[in-house]
Amino acid sequence: MESKGSSVDSSCDLALLSEINSPDDLKRLSPEQLPTLCAQIRTFLIQNVSQNPGHFASSMGAVELTVAMHYVFDTPYDRIVWDVGHQAYVHKILTGRRDLFHTNRKFGGISGFPNPMESEYDSFSAGHASNSISAALGMAVATELNRDNPRRNVVAVIGDASISGGLAFEGLNNAANTNSNLLIVLNDNDMSIDRNVGSLHSYLAHITTSKSYNNMRFRIFRALKKMHVVTDRQRGPIMRFNNSMKALLSHEQNIFEGLNIRYFGPIDGHDVLRLVRVFSDIKDMKGPRLLHLRTVKGKGYEPAEKDPSRWHAPGRFDPSTGKVVSSSSVIRIPKYQEVFGQTLLDLARMDRRVVGVTAAMSSGTSMNILQGEMPGRVFDVGISEGHAVTFAGGLATDGMRPYVAIYSTFLQRAYDNIINDTAIQSLPVTYCIDRAGIVGEDGVTHHGAYDLAYLRPIPGMIIASPRNAMMLRNLMYTSLVTGHGPMAIRYPRGQADADVSGAEMKRLTLGKSECLVAGSGPQVISIGPIASLVSEAVTVARSRGVDAAHYDAVFLKPLDNEMMETIAGIGNPVITVEDGTVEGGLGTAVSEWLVQHGYMLPVIKIGIPDRFIYHGTVGELYRLCGLDVGSIAGRIVGCDVGADR
Numbered sequence: 001m002e003s004k005g006s007s008v009d010s011s012c013d014l015a016l017l018s019e020i021n022s023p024d025d026l027k028r029l030s031p032e033q034l035p036t037l038c039a040q041i042r043t044f045l046i047q048n049v050s051q052n053p054g055h056f057a058s059s060m061g062a063v064e065l066t067v068a069m070h071y072v073f074d075t076p077y078d079r080i081v082w083d084v085g086h087q088a089y090v091h092k093i094l095t096g097r098r099d100l101f102h103t104n105r106k107f108g109g110i111s112g113f114p115n116p117m118e119s120e121y122d123s124f125s126a127g128h129a130s131n132s133i134s135a136a137l138g139m140a141v142a143t144e145l146n147r148d149n150p151r152r153n154v155v156a157v158i159g160d161a162s163i164s165g166g167l168a169f170e171g172l173n174n175a176a177n178t179n180s181n182l183l184i185v186l187n188d189n190d191m192s193i194d195r196n197v198g199s200l201h202s203y204l205a206h207i208t209t210s211k212s213y214n215n216m217r218f219r220i221f222r223a224l225k226k227m228h229v230v231t232d233r234q235r236g237p238i239m240r241f242n243n244s245m246k247a248l249l250s251h252e253q254n255i256f257e258g259l260n261i262r263y264f265g266p267i268d269g270h271d272v273l274r275l276v277r278v279f280s281d282i283k284d285m286k287g288p289r290l291l292h293l294r295t296v297k298g299k300g301y302e303p304a305e306k307d308p309s310r311w312h313a314p315g316r317f318d319p320s321t322g323k324v325v326s327s328s329s330v331i332r333i334p335k336y337q338e339v340f341g342q343t344l345l346d347l348a349r350m351d352r353r354v355v356g357v358t359a360a361m362s363s364g365t366s367m368n369i370l371q372g373e374m375p376g377r378v379f380d381v382g383i384s385e386g387h388a389v390t391f392a393g394g395l396a397t398d399g400m401r402p403y404v405a406i407y408s409t410f411l412q413r414a415y416d417n418i419i420n421d422t423a424i425q426s427l428p429v430t431y432c433i434d435r436a437g438i439v440g441e442d443g444v445t446h447h448g449a450y451d452l453a454y455l456r457p458i459p460g461m462i463i464a465s466p467r468n469a470m471m472l473r474n475l476m477y478t479s480l481v482t483g484h485g486p487m488a489i490r491y492p493r494g495q496a497d498a499d500v501s502g503a504e505m506k507r508l509t510l511g512k513s514e515c516l517v518a519g520s521g522p523q524v525i526s527i528g529p530i531a532s533l534v535s536e537a538v539t540v541a542r543s544r545g546v547d548a549a550h551y552d553a554v555f556l557k558p559l560d561n562e563m564m565e566t567i568a569g570i571g572n573p574v575i576t577v578e579d580g581t582v583e584g585g586l587g588t589a590v591s592e593w594l595v596q597h598g599y600m601l602p603v604i605k606i607g608i609p610d611r612f613i614y615h616g617t618v619g620e621l622y623r624l625c626g627l628d629v630g631s632i633a634g635r636i637v638g639c640d641v642g643a644d645r
Helices: 023-029 029-049 063-072 089-103 132-145 166-175 199-206 213-227 232-248 271-281 302-306 336-350 370-373 385-397 410-421 453-454 469-482 531-543 560-569 584-597 620-625 629-639
Strands: 081-084 154-159 181-187 262-268 287-293 354-358 376-380 399-405 432-436 462-464 487-490 515-518 523-526 551-552 556-557 574-581 601-610
Touching: 023 063, 029 089, 029 271, 063 089, 063 181, 063 271, 081 132, 081 199, 081 410, 132 154, 132 166, 132 453, 232 370, 262 271, 271 287, 336 354, 336 370, 336 432, 336 469, 354 385, 370 376, 385 399, 385 410, 399 410, 399 469, 399 531, 410 432, 410 453, 432 469, 453 462, 453 487, 453 574, 469 487, 515 531, 523 531, 523 560, 523 584, 531 551, 556 560, 556 584, 560 584, 574 584, 574 629, 584 601
Parallel strands: 081 154, 154 181, 181 287, 262 287, 354 376, 354 399, 399 432, 432 487, 462 487, 523 551, 523 574, 574 601
Antiparallel strands: 462 556, 515 551
């Protein structure tokens, strides 16, 4: 729906869209029908995402772009590689999944992101930002090496500020020096999740290119090509001369053309007829090209256009009013991220050295709480996790105490930086790892399954996970007052157990666990907020006559030697429970300790199994992984049978 109002007619005729089951069906439409189809797609998105929540604003802004690409290119033979799957809902709707869209992000349903195992139209996985250019370049080179006939076009669609990511720059640099016909579509919607930051964003906002100039260049190119005047060998010098003349006349050097990548734009990304014409004009050109589109995140739905950050993934909402449906109770319990954000503000008030660093997730991590009061002490570096970590290392080198808040799955991108730029130098950088563990509907690319395992081998790294909100505050305070080197504190997505705003913080002893329930039977060790489920399971087991003990490890590294000596001395099976992979985390650490100290006890490791876990609610995925109360209780009661040895 193209109306900018929030009023939506749920009975709107979707007849045209109902006929589109593949891009071949789309191609049967006349160009004049495409604006109507785009309006119907927007209505379909509003109707569906308002009831089955997902990533809304990005896909609303990519409607015309997606329709035009599938109209012009021969997918799936031609490859479309999406960056950030947030913008790919329309792609799914047009490629045979319209009638399955109500299952989007649900357990057993279609994924919220492109998934090659789901459809041949999904040419590459897209969960993390900035990878589309590199992946598409690989495909474009492969098609040259394979001598595909007819020519196979490869298109990388990069948007939501992903162009600012380091991997995108690496891909651009390589594309400029590689024999390929890659087309890069820059979907510039002025947003990532929060407002874009950085000089590249400002640069993109001011690029100008003459429409008449590009039209003339198209005509000259086609004419010279037909006359066989222009050859591939001559293309480089001609382009460099052309770019130099253009820079001289416009008094502006284009960063892309400076890399010898043909640049077209910026053009209106919501003019579907013009997009069809431009894609048709440039699709058969040789060499790397970049088409710069200006789009509006949330286009066609006024509330989303006005507040695209909030409408990135708004949850359920009333289509007619734009009011988000709240599921909160009268007494609202903060989310873990909010506990982090408020605690960070408290620490910053306490110590002028405290600063915050995040990577395009100021609101997602609640670092905007500190940002609102002390904007000069928060640094949002954009989609650049590696830079965020090294930047924090630089801050710590000269006396600052940086708290780096990044989602667990995105912190994986900065692993080298963590080791080389903070750990080796024993710098006091605190990693506040949000969205740790199973995150739910965002699925396989977003679960924080590996942080415990990938951080544990790093020498000098303190690793902790609080079982409740107060412990999160205490751990953050402890990281400040101990002055130790790097420390990681992981916590999950979602609601905490209590509102602890303003509660007095205390220093914890590094590497000290806590015994929650003593017992002489199976010894259960958990880490993090999953302790609440484990406590319920232990209660169930004890009601069945099993004298189980329950320890909260608190720290994965260093592991509490006193706790381990006590447990080992009892001599009964040990059960570990963690909201992370069973390969390399708490269970592995406990097993290694027992072997190193000469104890031959069975260890049952409960956690995320050694396979990729897809999407569903947290409860559904916990049951799938055996992390629900019933499954854990069953393992405790039956732990003397079939234990992992």
